[in-house]
Amino acid sequence: MLDVIRDVQSETGSVSEEAIVQIAAAMNVSQVDVEGVVTFYHFFSKSPVGKYSVYLNNSAVSFMKGCAAIAKAFEQEAGCAFGKTTADGNIGLFYTSCIGMNDQEPAAIINDVVFTNLTVEKVKEIVAGMKAGKSAKDLVKQFGDGQNQSELVKSMVNNNIHKKGLVLFAPFEAGSAVKKVATMTPDAVVEEMKVSNVRGRGGAGFPTGMKWDFTRKSEGPKRYIVCNADEGEPGTFKDRVILTEMPQMLFEGMAVGGYAIGADEGLLYLRAEYMYLKNYLENVLEKMRKNNQLGKDIAGKKGFNFDIKIQMGAGAYVCGEESALIESAEGKRGQPRNRPPFPAQVGFMGKPTSVNNVETFCCAARIVLEGGAWFAAMGTLQSKGTKLLSVSGDCKKPGIYEIEFGTTVKTLLEECGAMDAVAVQIGGPSGTCIGKKDFGRRICYDDLATGGSIIVMGPKTDILQVVHNFMEFFVEESCGWCVPCRAGNKILTERLEKIMHGKGSATDLTELESWCAIVKSMSRCGLGQTSPNPILTTIQNFRELYEAKIQKGKDYVSEFDFAAAVKESCAVANRKPLSEGH
Amino acid sequence: MADITLTIDGKTCKAKPGQSIVDAAKENGIYIPVLCNYEGLKPAGTCRICTVRVGGRFMAACTTPVGEGMIVESGTPDIEDMRKAIVEMLFVEGNHMCPCCEKSGNCELQALGYRYQMLVPRFPYLWPASQVDASTPKIFLDKNRCVQCLRCVRGAVTPDGKHVFGLLNRGDRTAIAIDHALASKMTDEMAQKAMDSCPVGAILRKEVGYVVPIGMRKFDSKPIGSDIGQ
Numbered sequence: 011m012l013d014v015i016r017d018v019q020s021e022t023g024s025v026s027e028e029a030i031v032q033i034a035a036a037m038n039v040s041q042v043d044v045e046g047v048v049t050f051y052h053f054f055s056k057s058p059v060g061k062y063s064v065y066l067n068n069s070a071v072s073f074m075k076g077c078a079a080i081a082k083a084f085e086q087e088a089g090c091a092f093g094k095t096t097a098d099g100n101i102g103l104f105y106t107s108c109i110g111m112n113d114q115e116p117a118a119i120i121n122d123v124v125f126t127n128l129t130v131e132k133v134k135e136i137v138a139g140m141k142a143g144k145s146a147k148d149l150v151k152q153f154g155d156g157q158n159q160s161e162l163v164k165s166m167v168n169n170n171i172h173k174k175g176l177v178l179f180a181p182f183e184a185g186s187a188v189k190k191v192a193t194m195t196p197d198a199v200v201e202e203m204k205v206s207n208v209r210g211r212g213g214a215g216f217p218t219g220m221k222w223d224f225t226r227k228s229e230g231p232k233r234y235i236v237c238n239a240d241e242g243e244p245g246t247f248k249d250r251v252i253l254t255e256m257p258q259m260l261f262e263g264m265a266v267g268g269y270a271i272g273a274d275e276g277l278l279y280l281r282a283e284y285m286y287l288k289n290y291l292e293n294v295l296e297k298m299r300k301n302n303q304l305g306k307d308i309a310g311k312k313g314f315n316f317d318i319k320i321q322m323g324a325g326a327y328v329c330g331e332e333s334a335l336i337e338s339a340e341g342k343r344g345q346p347r348n349r350p351p352f353p354a355q356v357g358f359m360g361k362p363t364s365v366n367n368v369e370t371f372c373c374a375a376r377i378v379l380e381g382g383a384w385f386a387a388m389g390t391l392q393s394k395g396t397k398l399l400s401v402s403g404d405c406k407k408p409g410i411y412e413i414e415f416g417t418t419v420k421t422l423l424e425e426c427g428a429m430d431a432v433a434v435q436i437g438g439p440s441g442t443c444i445g446k447k448d449f450g451r452r453i454c455y456d457d458l459a460t461g462g463s464i465i466v467m468g469p470k471t472d473i474l475q476v477v478h479n480f481m482e483f484f485v486e487e488s489c490g491w492c493v494p495c496r497a498g499n500k501i502l503t504e505r506l507e508k509i510m511h512g513k514g515s516a517t518d519l520t521e522l523e524s525w526c527a528i529v530k531s532m533s534r535c536g537l538g539q540t541s542p543n544p545i546l547t548t549i550q551n552f553r554e555l556y557e558a559k560i561q562k563g564k565d566y567v568s569e570f571d572f573a574a575a576v577k578e579s580c581a582v583a584n585r586k587p588l589s590e591g592h
Numbered sequence: 593m594a595d596i597t598l599t600i601d602g603k604t605c606k607a608k609p610g611q612s613i614v615d616a617a618k619e620n621g622i623y624i625p626v627l628c629n630y631e632g633l634k635p636a637g638t639c640r641i642c643t644v645r646v647g648g649r650f651m652a653a654c655t656t657p658v659g660e661g662m663i664v665e666s667g668t669p670d671i672e673d674m675r676k677a678i679v680e681m682l683f684v685e686g687n688h689m690c691p692c693c694e695k696s697g698n699c700e701l702q703a704l705g706y707r708y709q710m711l712v713p714r715f716p717y718l719w720p721a722s723q724v725d726a727s728t729p730k731i732f733l734d735k736n737r738c739v740q741c742l743r744c745v746r747g748a749v750t751p752d753g754k755h756v757f758g759l760l761n762r763g764d765r766t767a768i769a770i771d772h773a774l775a776s777k778m779t780d781e782m783a784q785k786a787m788d789s790c791p792v793g794a795i796l797r798k799e800v801g802y803v804v805p806i807g808m809r810k811f812d813s814k815p816i817g818s819d820i821g822q
């Protein structure tokens with residue numbers, strides 16, 4: 011259903027009531043179900059989004075890099091406010107959550123084309139081009155590095171790979187991993203994964219060998235391999251670079267997984283923001299089919315059948331959660347499922363499914379080639395191998411770093427040119443915000459875990475603003491299923507605002523902390539279970555910032571702002587506030 | 593299959609394999625509060641009020657099956673306080689004016705508010721701008737009072753498997769909605785069933801009201817859960 015809705019959206023600029031009626035009839039579901047899907051995803055809209063729909067990234071890093079000025083420039087040039095379309099329906103301006111370009115912000119997506127490192131000048135050119143009716147693709151003037159220049163991508167996105175390691179960015183010979191795996195038994199593949207001790211790179215860090223073992227042992231005539239390329243955690247963009255530079259290795263890794271668990275179909279769930287890579291990736295798949303690296307009897311081995319389909323997302327962070335991703339891939343609202351059962355038992359289309367991150371599959375391909383022991387020789391006790399980090403924020407060299415697990419934050423900060431860092435957000439908003447005293451800690455599952463996002467904050471960045479931005483992100487991206495996350499994050503955000511506006515007391519701060527614990531404990535999935543982290547970890551590590559904002563010696567401060575209320579009511583009644591003259 | 597033995601708040605309980613913790617507790621005379629759970633419907637786990645702690649981890653007792661030797665903590669002061677917080681969140685997340693609500697006395701949210709002795713929610717009111725959808729022939733859908741338990745979504749399904757109710761939007765804007773095409777064919781029985789299953793006053797039948805007078809309603813004299821035990 012997602013594909014159908016996406017087609018309607020991109021062809022007509024909206025999914026109207028009539029379209030919903032038609033889709034419902036065609037799919038034999040109720041209209042409210044179709045409307046439920048349309049209204050769930052950020053890139054679907056019931057009202058027209060313009061012939062050109064500009065989605066400007068409003069992530070914290072985007073604001074550090076001047077998003078506000080860019081937004082203003084768009085509004086001025088286009089002649090409409092954000093959240094609206096121009097009167098002639100030509101241009102629509104919208105904000106969107108992190109689009110995976112944090113190392114080249116401010117960035118925006120216009121009709122699936124990515125525009126990075128925006129300046130006011132560039133905005134003027136872009137809007138002029140849109141007014142002149144040029145296609146979004148033609149507005150891209152120069153292209154990025156590496157495969158971003160290739161015929162099928164032609165994008166201004168940059169890879170910014172600053173450090174290559176032995177696993178991800180070492181040379182990879184096309185076809186080598188499937189050839190090697192074809193000489194092994196599925197048992198041996200799983201065993202090798204276990205020996206390597208590789209843990210999932212998507213954030214949760216579950217041992218991949220074990221996951222594959224469970225999935226393989228689940229009863230059923232059919233199983234699936236699903237690659238999680240939703241990459242929605244703000245500040246993460248490493249999967250984008252893998253997809254751009256190492257798609258062959260990724261797809262072979264998926265085939266390895268398929269071989270190991272006994273799946274002949276794989277799905278790449280690609281976030282909508284990376285639509286610009288779709289044709290390019292399809293082309294890689296096509297070539298692999300021709301070269302007997304996908305399809306039937308792969309690498310000449312009878313019965314080694316595996317093929318991969320690409321499923322596009324439609325703008326929802328929560329769809330990175332594996333069971334929500336499966337729901338979404340089945341064409342529904344991206345709401346996580348209750349577990350048990352786990353996807354390894356009941357997954358895509360009700361079949362046992364292993365969902366793994368892009369980077370995890372690449373590790374698998376490398377492990378098959380080099381052996382589990384080789385892999386396990388790198389890293390720390392509980393975190394083997396290397397990790398791709400997406401570094402952004404206040405540093406000289408934002409981009410991709412392949413580090414060995416166990417590297418300290420300090421070393422990383424030296425490498426990326428961020429010696430004046432005051433705080434570092436490890437693992438994105440759902441991770442931890444640490445201060446200087448913790449810069450000696452190591453990046454690994456045993457200490458500071460991360461799915462890849464590292465956001466550096468320098469002395470000029472307002473940390474509480476960043477926290478607020480993260481909380482707004484969670485309010486927006488919660489799937490809305492369960493109470494503590496749906497209502498709780500909104501409540502936490504409001505209380506945070508109260509404190510930030512100087513209307514908080516010590517009681518407010520204590521309450522805020524205890525409410526965070528409630529949201530974490532009671533929420534259904536990883537989103538709500540981690541969403542209070544921005545507040546909690548900053549209260550822990552930067553308590554003085556909160557202390558400075560609260561009114562000392564008072565138990566209670568009303569959040570009611572009399573002056574503001576008078577102003578508001580006067581505006582409504584079209585009167586002049588009396589108090590102004592006094 | 594053989595019975596499973598588990599303990600809930602120190603009490604040894606017998607349960608059937610596959611049974612949820614909530615159901616097992618109920619059979620053993622232990623009340624775990626629920627709001628979204630409803631007999632005959634697949635558990636959804638939306639309200640989280642039945643959250644218990646097993647092995648240090650929190651989980652919803654309605655969606656978690658019992659396991660042999662499980663040690664479940666349910667009525668501890670910290671868990672009970674978080675359950676109360678959920679009730680309070682629901683009150684601030686919607687617009688509830690009990691004295692003028694047809695469901696008052698039959699309302700499970702209100703009953704939980706009493707059970708947890710909620711005087712005033714600890715959270716600030718969010719005052720959402722919600723609407724009443726009175727456009728269908730048989731029912732009023734008052735979104736101000738909806739707790740998004742999804743009982744109606746799960747329960748009201750046409751013979752050919754279509755949902756009469758569904759969720760729209762996401763995040764804090766998530767809201768219940770009714771399918772207008774299907775609602776126009778709703779019978780009185782279906783409407784009554786939907787109203788009865790709704791724990792709050794979000795689904796009300798048109799043309800009938802206050803059939804059971806205030807004072808003689810479900811929770812007017814007996815607190816919610818008192819039929820099960822402590």
Ligand SMILES: Cc1cc2nc3c(=O)[nH]c(=O)nc-3n(C[C@H](O)[C@H](O)[C@H](O)COP(=O)(O)O)c2cc1C
Nearest residue numbers: 210211212238240241242330331332366367370536
């Ligand atoms: C809210 C939320 C968002 C997530 N987003 C992603 C994501 O974008 N990419 C990803 O690989 N895993 C994401 N995960 C983790 C997945 O649920 C899952 O653990 C992962 O895909 C498993 O792959 P791995 O074992 O290779 O890490 C997310 C989890 C949650 C709770």
Ligand code: SF4
Nearest residue numbers: 489491492495535538
């Ligand atoms: S925690 Fe948030 S995202 Fe997860 S199920 Fe609950 S509402 Fe949805």
Ligand code: SF4
Nearest residue numbers: 688690693699792793
């Ligand atoms: S639905 Fe329940 S809690 Fe809400 S107003 Fe009615 S009686 Fe009160």
Ligand code: SF4
Nearest residue numbers: 738739741742744790
């Ligand atoms: S309308 Fe009633 S039954 Fe339906 S979700 Fe809302 S509260 Fe639950």
